[in-house]
Amino acid sequence: MEKLIEILNNVRDDVDYETCDTLIDDGIYVSFDIISLVAALCEEYDVEIGAEELIPENFNSAKALYEMVQRLIEEQN
Amino acid sequence: MSIYEQLKQTADKFPDKTAFSDGTDSLSFAELLAASQNVAAAVAVRAKQEPVVVCMDKHPNAVAAYIGVLAAGAIYVPLDRELGQARVAAILGKLAPRLVVADETSAAFIAEMELENPPETLLYSEIPASSYFAPPPELPDNQPAYIMYTSGSTGTPKGVAVSHRALIDYIYSLSEVLGVTEETVFGNQTPLYMDASLKDIYPTIFFGATTYLIPHGLFTTPLRVVEYLNRYSINTIFWVVSALTLVSGFGTLKKLIPESLTTIAFGGEVFPVAQFHLWREALPNARFLNLYGPTEITGVCAWYEVEGEITDGIPIGKPFANTEILLHNGEILVRGPRVALGYWGEPDKTAEVFVQNPNHNLYRDIVYRTGDLARYNENGDLVFVSRADHQIKHLGYRVELGEIEATAGKIEGLASVCCVFDKETGRITMFYAGDIETKELSAALRKLLPRYLQPDRVKKIDEMPKTGIGKIDRVSLLALAKGN
Numbered sequence: 001m002e003k004l005i006e007i008l009n010n011v012r013d014d015v016d017y018e019t020c021d022t023l024i025d026d027g028i029y030v031s032f033d034i035i036s037l038v039a040a041l042c043e044e045y046d047v048e049i050g051a052e053e054l055i056p057e058n059f060n061s062a063k064a065l066y067e068m069v070q071r072l073i074e075e076q077n
Numbered sequence: 078m079s080i081y082e083q084l085k086q087t088a089d090k091f092p093d094k095t096a097f098s099d100g101t102d103s104l105s106f107a108e109l110l111a112a113s114q115n116v117a118a119a120v121a122v123r124a125k126q127e128p129v130v131v132c133m134d135k136h137p138n139a140v141a142a143y144i145g146v147l148a149a150g151a152i153y154v155p156l157d158r159e160l161g162q163a164r165v166a167a168i169l170g171k172l173a174p175r176l177v178v179a180d181e182t183s184a185a186f187i188a189e190m191e192l193e194n195p196p197e198t199l200l201y202s203e204i205p206a207s208s209y210f211a212p213p214p215e216l217p218d219n220q221p222a223y224i225m226y227t228s229g230s231t232g233t234p235k236g237v238a239v240s241h242r243a244l245i246d247y248i249y250s251l252s253e254v255l256g257v258t259e260e261t262v263f264g265n266q267t268p269l270y271m272d273a274s275l276k277d278i279y280p281t282i283f284f285g286a287t288t289y290l291i292p293h294g295l296f297t298t299p300l301r302v303v304e305y306l307n308r309y310s311i312n313t314i315f316w317v318v319s320a321l322t323l324v325s326g327f328g329t330l331k332k333l334i335p336e337s338l339t340t341i342a343f344g345g346e347v348f349p350v351a352q353f354h355l356w357r358e359a360l361p362n363a364r365f366l367n368l369y370g371p372t373e374i375t376g377v378c379a380w381y382e383v384e385g386e387i388t389d390g391i392p393i394g395k396p397f398a399n400t401e402i403l404l405h406n407g408e409i410l411v412r413g414p415r416v417a418l419g420y421w422g423e424p425d426k427t428a429e430v431f432v433q434n435p436n437h438n439l440y441r442d443i444v445y446r447t448g449d450l451a452r453y454n455e456n457g458d459l460v461f462v463s464r465a466d467h468q469i470k471h472l473g474y475r476v477e478l479g480e481i482e483a484t485a486g487k488i489e490g491l492a493s494v495c496c497v498f499d500k501e502t503g504r505i506t507m508f509y510a511g512d513i514e515t516k517e518l519s520a521a522l523r524k525l526l527p528r529y530l531q532p533d534r535v536k537k538i539d540e541m542p543k544t545g546i547g548k549i550d551r552v553s554l555l556a557l558a559k560g561n
Contacts, residue, residue, distance in 0.1 A: 031319070055300070
């Protein structure tokens with residue numbers, strides 16, 4: 001989780017990732033941020049993130065992102 | 078024929094057909110006409126041939142407001158809360174309009190600003206239905222139709238004023254290239270405060286087509302964008318390249334094909350060839366068009382339809398009808414009736430780039446200097462090479478790195494600042510030296526600049542590297558940015 005927060009801070013460092021659960025719903029992350037984030041996640045965790053994963057439920061909070069990444073690691077290895 | 082007359086004619090022909098919709102709210106042509114007339118009647122008693130700001134969220138009503146302002150003989154200036162309070166306040170301060178038409182959220186947003194001469198705000202929802210609207214006597218067609226603000230290198234946005242003649246000429250030649258008819262269903266991606274939205278709005282009004290204003294938030298979820306296109310049978314799009322690559326970049330097109338699309342136009346940036354091929358493989362029978370042009374020539378001035386193999390970059394092609402492109406020392410100069418009137422209230426800045434045709438001095442022949450460098454390929458098509466200055470394209474928006482630097486320069490504690498742009502990653506990195514923490518600086522920048530003007534990374538350094546003659550060494554800064 002710490003690593004993930006670091007990645008998120010690299011995308012935008014003005015968000016409290018411990019509490020925020022509306023990264024997409026409130027438009028905090030725009031499409032460009034998503035592209036940067038997905039690229040960083042794929043590189044760090046060696047997973048593929050397909051279009052079907054790019055839904056608000058997976059990207060609204062650090063917790064949801066963490067769960068998605070964990071799931072993808074299990075599925076893909 | 079004026080734009081308002083065009084709308085009247087289309088509304089006569091297709092009264093009940095949907096003109097604009099965002100998927101939730103819609104206006105038919107008859108409703109759009111009635112709404113525009115109401116706006117026009119309310120505006121006409123408050124403003125004459127002057128700029129009227131329309132600050133509304135992306136919604137069919139915003140289009141009715143634009144047409145209403147035009148029908149009243151005034152000049153519309155589209156703004157949006159999305160630009161942020163600092164920027165909208167800067168524009169309102171500089172333009173000093175007497176009247177703003179706003180929806181409720183935007184009116185509250187403007188009311189919070191401390192403006193020296195606050196304009197009268199006309200709430201869209203409170204505009205009364207008028208039973209009768211007589212348009213004012215028609216003005217000559219070199220009257221400005223709109224002013225659109227674009228990034229200015231000295232730190233304040235510049236307002237590009239464009240005439241009715243230029244707008245109408247543009248819409249006819251663009252529509253011919255795109256093949257717009259009443260069967261056309263546009264999927265609008267670009268914000269309405271950018272000239273790129275003209276090509277959805279006006280062909281719809283001229284030809285009785287339909288435009289879906291795709292909600293901005295959908296562009297974080299590519300599959301939903303494609304679902305949206307399919308749900309409304311959208312057949313024509315003209316998007317910035319970043320929006321197209323967002324969809325193709327995640328394998329979306331392998332899962333769901335936007336099968337109703339027949340015409341895909343793009344511009345604003347260079348299309349990475351690998352991403353372009355993903356689109357073409359998914360839609361082998363669609364037309365793909367590269368459209369090129371800056372705001373100062375009313376949208377786009379050159380086009381290229383992709384046919385055959387593309388290996389190293391898509392050309393920007395050939396000029397539209399009634400437009401000439403001159404290459405002068407490698408720079409693209411544009412000539413013709415769509416050259417803008419200039420920068421509103423800024424004769425000096427206007428004179429710098431709207432200049433006499435360098436090939437003769439026999440009569441007044443104003444051309445626009447784009448600052449884009451290009452060459453002709455072996456087929457006689459224009460190919461974009463690079464910029465002559467520090468203007469870049471970020472997220473599909475035009476950005477002057479100088480504007481970001483000048484804005485940052487206003488923040489206390491900053492000794493020096495320089496922005497570099499990495500073309501490969503599309504990221505802006507800001508380097509600065511001074512007595513302020515990175516987090517504080519990013520937070521301050523977010524208040525002052527809209528998202529597309531914000532640097533993607535902010536890095537503190539002890540001292541700016543300098544070149545031999547004492548200028549900031551951008552080359553080593555770029556290397557530093559790439560190293561991170």
